Amino acid sequence: MSFAFDVKATVGRARAGTLNTPRGAVETPVFMPVGTLATVKALDPDELRAMHAQIILSNTYHLHLRPGDDLIRGLGGLHRFMGWHGPILTDSGGFQVFSLASLNAVTEDGVTFRSHIDGSERHFTPESVMGIETNLGADIIMQFDHVVPGQSDRAAAHDASERSIRWLERCRTEFARIKADSTENQALFPIVQGGTFADLRRDAAARIASAGDWHGIAIGGLSVGEAKPAMHEIMEVCDEALPRDKPRYLMGVGFPEDLIEGVARGVDLFDCVAPTRMGRNNAAFTSNGRLNLRNAVHRADDRPIEEGCGCACCRRFSRAYLRHLVRAEEMLGPRLLSLHNVHFLIGMMRRARAAILDGTFGTWSRDWLARYHSSPNQPEHS
């Protein structure tokens, strides 16, 4: 089986589809758990399968630095290395070199930066990133792009968007060169940049869409510090400018409410570290907002995190037990909270898909957001 995308139903901008990949079909909209360093933090592949994770993401920048993409290639590739045999998507490191690494310097050739681990100087180019991503062997690989902060001015956003489009061409050429010698079946996704400027986004989306018969197109540079209404507007602009027959992947988003807002604006794929990061910070997603399991209110509470939740945490353990684990700093605490949170987002996207297929997505999403936002559990974003 190769790559193909099929939209099964729509409600407004929202779409229910199927993305076929060489390692299996992905039903969209879908949340992709993030396995930054070849492990979804605190979870193992069996747990991911049990919660019906369909595709996971891993990080080019991180794996290049440690343990090294050459090593992973030598051990049979990322799927075998981490014991996950379903589809994998790797990002390009663009976001990380501009956010995590220090002293990054952009030229037309690429980006020079210092590793956040040992301070060593490194250089990423569109060509070198294609080399890393083909070494890792993910099913979907991202172009190397230039990401700017959400508050960037028009000139900076324009500059980064144009550079990303030029780098896309170099990625495509290098990827084709490598593919000529390879039996691996990988798909290269371009990334639409352009900051919070609708005209830049519209222009980039149209030019990228017409530049090739991509298997999917990503929207990058959102959820990087801009206001929510700006993010929502850009999602709508991209929905209108991008071809309807390709999957759209909104990079690095998000929290539960962001996923609903994204689906409502035509996005098909999402990824975010939020569920595992929140889990390590004692927080659990529920349909009535977020719980902090450290709070004394849970001390003797025999209920699960969420009544009716079928995850391996809620089926077995009480809030009281989770509070005990968290306070005692037992590893099982963040593990169970991460498990519940990832399960929560995966299940949310499955229900969104069902609501699109049966035509009820409009009311379902309105009700969902109203309940979530009105909850006394809902804290500030952290």
Added chain:
Amino acid sequence: MSFAFDVKATVGRARAGTLNTPRGAVETPVFMPVGTLATVKALDPDELRAMHAQIILSNTYHLHLRPGDDLIRGLGGLHRFMGWHGPILTDSGGFQVFSLASLNAVTEDGVTFRSHIDGSERHFTPESVMGIETNLGADIIMQFDHVVPGQSDRAAAHDASERSIRWLERCRTEFARIKADSTENQALFPIVQGGTFADLRRDAAARIASAGDWHGIAIGGLSVGEAKPAMHEIMEVCDEALPRDKPRYLMGVGFPEDLIEGVARGVDLFDCVAPTRMGRNNAAFTSNGRLNLRNAVHRADDRPIEEGCGCACCRRFSRAYLRHLVRAEEMLGPRLLSLHNVHFLIGMMRRARAAILDGTFGTWSRDWLARYHSSPNQPEHS
């Protein structure tokens, strides 16, 4: 089903038996994983069941301090709280108040100590410990005892042994009083003390054995700093002095080689934090000694920790992947190593049992120890 013990076969001092408990049968010899704070560190109950753990241990001292035995009782007891529905044994806190807590002061009444968590002053008596252990609701509960270090002189060992025997009577009286009002079916095990002095051990074992029709008898105060030959001698003395028809539990032991030596000297039950503690320190047990997964030699090693091992770590992951997890400080690293190590000790005891049943334990154990000790992997004990 109530408590009963049946010896099926012997080879020399070694015994293969079955210990029936109200929550299921335990085939001996057996290793009991330790869930100090109502969780076997890094593992969940499903993983323990999958590796055929039959009975686990939890800690009275720790659970009394956090989250509190009253809370656990209110939530339906320890089994329900931690999601483990097989047999549980709780220790009495004797070892912890003398080793972990500060400022402990022993009188005939009990021990006054300061909590290692918040420094608060606490007092344990034989009666209060019976209250805590019946609140927790484990199937097998231990008497409150007086533990002295392995290098203690004869007077100190004698004093602690005599006090432990007096406290056993108080435990029994209080336990009977509580049981009269309870439907819980728990068994109280006495503990033989006496340090490294054969005559003290022999005397204590005989007096304890004749003092009641116990469902099992523990050997305490070993593996607390004494030399290995002294430990082996005391195990032999206890084997001779204890009734053959009762299970013997050697508390807090041990490492793989200690378990084999213990089985060869008539011990039926073992517990130790070693497999999970070693797992959190990057070490893995193998039949050829111990591996440190941080070492560079594992960098590109595609083999599992142990060839042929059926655990959920070795079936899926390479030494290279484990080394990567350990270096990147990913939670999955200590989790998988803990899983392998506990599986290793459980499997070792299952094979020892099979060798006793088919009469080959003598050669099997000699071969096992020779291979383990001759391995270049075998480091110093830590």
